[in-house]
Amino acid sequence: MTANASTNIVRHVLCVALACIAGACATAPKLPAGQRVGDAMRAREVHALAEVSTHPRDFYEHTVLIEARVEAVCQKRGCWMKVVDGASSAMVRWESGCGGAYAFPKDSTGKRVLLQGAYYPRKLSQAEIDHMAGESSKDVEFVADTHELNVSSVLVLDA
Numbered sequence: 001m002t003a004n005a006s007t008n009i010v011r012h013v014l015c016v017a018l019a020c021i022a023g024a025c026a027t028a029p030k031l032p033a034g035q036r037v038g039d040a041m042r043a044r045e046v047h048a049l050a051e052v053s054t055h056p057r058d059f060y061e062h063t064v065l066i067e068a069r070v071e072a073v074c075q076k077r078g079c080w081m082k083v084v085d086g087a088s089s090a091m092v093r094w095e096s097g098c099g100g101a102y103a104f105p106k107d108s109t110g111k112r113v114l115l116q117g118a119y120y121p122r123k124l125s126q127a128e129i130d131h132m133a134g135e136s137s138k139d140v141e142f143v144a145d146t147h148e149l150n151v152s153s154v155l156v157l158d159a
Helices: 002-029 049-054 126-135
Strands: 034-038 046-048 061-074 078-084 088-094 114-123 147-159
Touching: 034 114, 034 126, 046 049, 049 061, 049 078, 049 088, 061 088, 088 114, 126 147
Parallel strands: 046 061, 088 147
Antiparallel strands: 034 147, 061 078, 061 114, 078 088, 114 147
16 A cells, blocks of 8 residues: 555545534534533433323333423422423422432422433322322322323523
């Protein structure tokens, strides 16, 4: 192989590598500004809760990033939230459980949030509904047949 051919190969490899790096930088999603609670949040496609609720099975068994508005938060330990988006709603709990390493901000009611976690169907018992109603700072309707997000990270979005 000649020195000229080697130089051309090296140039080609460098051009391909730079194009890949530039493409990754140009298309990498970025997280909006806000207060993060929990583990690191990975930037990825954001789905509105209303969109997810339309075709929920498409989102089962995947880590998803969902945007919604907080309707209620556990005022005792910050271990659950109820989020809404239009007519859609879901319960949110920490992967680590109530009393784990993290707590939802008790003052986040009414704020927009990004939630990173697993989305799945959930049936709440009447005892769970009564328990959460007693921990909420306002009168909130909890339904037995719902969906839940088991999250590792929450980003309370800046206004």
